[in-house]
Amino acid sequence: MEKLKMSLICTALFFMGFIGLVFADEYAYTTAYFYTPTDVSFRITLLGDTVATDSGDTQPGPRTPSWITFNQTGACQPSCKKVQPKTNDTFVQNGITNPIIKVQNVGNTNQFNFYLNASVSGDATIALCANGTVEGGTGSCTTPPPSTCTDITERSTWIAFAQGCNVNTILDVTLYADFTSTGVGQRTGAIYYRSSSS
């Protein structure tokens, strides 16, 4: 009899535990919501090859690396302005007429802000600056890009490069590096962006 009692208690406890587990994290799901048909997106083009749509290549893709090279050969005073996405003179930045980067607000929301920052690992002697303009006939920004070259190597501060840019605005961005205090050698670094909402 005692054994039967014990078995019954154990079985009851087991089932209660099971039910508890099943319902422990139970939340009712609401359907009271709606979406806004907005699209937040951006597009960046660099100087380089464009693959043709009739290339016939089964794995078409860029022949041009997606990183940027600042190439100094010989004297470069006061700053080096030869910027290119690879060692190929065909794709070299030429001031604002041929900027290294173009940023486009390809979403359908107007308050598009664009931030810049850069770092060159282990070498504080290299300075990077950027300036830009809103490409003619594309749109506008409440705070347009700086026309004078603005330092983007300030590691502790994010540079608000342009703010409040409306739909389809294209920002033409030119980059410059200053190697005047830098020794011989190759350096790599990153131009990157804070990954949180402002």
Next chain:
Amino acid sequence: MKKEIILIISIIFILSIIYLLFSNKFFLTAKITEVSKVENSDKRPNYCKLIDDENKCIRTEVFKYLSPYPSDFQQMYELIFYGKINDLSRVDKKYWEQPEILPTWQTSGIDIYLKPEMGRFGAFGFGCYPSEATVNLKSGQAVKLTTWLHTSWGIQNLQGMSLKLIYPSHADSEQGISVVQDPSVSYYFDSSVIPNVVLLGPTWPYFESGTSFDHDGWIVPVAVEIKVHPGTPSGTYAVGLMPYEPPVKMNDDWTLKYKLRYTSIQYYNIGKPYFTVFLNVE
């Protein structure tokens, strides 16, 4: 004699059955062929425009990896755009993998494909549609939402990224909602995003999607689930979907596999989350 009559009748009966079967089969075959023809025919509009006195059209090869453009696509587009479909996870892939599902196809996409800028290439770019949702719920309730994470127009690279949910210090909606909050409000919620690592496919020279590729395609449904803990103070909160660098191991794998076709995400701080959920907790 009787036997002979029965035999003849049986033969006629069997022949009739065979005839009926075959004629029906032929009939069915013809019918199926007709239906397949309709199903396989691509109803995609032609995109042509007069540019520099020349009539230019988007090449159909651009869409060759996508399922055929459904004949009722525009109806589905309107239902989504005007918020008549609440549960976007139920929308079939044959609709959401079409570039026309994004409203920006008309405002910027067509032009980018009609007139690609020579000497430049699309290196980076992605976004979310829809990019906002407003939810009314009580503490102790939860919500599941879907957004489509997509590569921007004319991008040649595959882009690897991790996805995380954040609680931004402030957020503004297109509907006029403004939220200022301490990011520590995350304490009130359990939230998750699936998938949390994505390898987006290119949109140039083709929209890559489907089983021909081992990346996630040019557009990926992303599910966001938010549970509001019981006892959460009433108010409006914002939860945002943000991309980050992919895990190092996956980044290395993808770099080795795709070489110059691959990049981890870059230039992605555009000042707001790509998908923001405004939670009105009662």
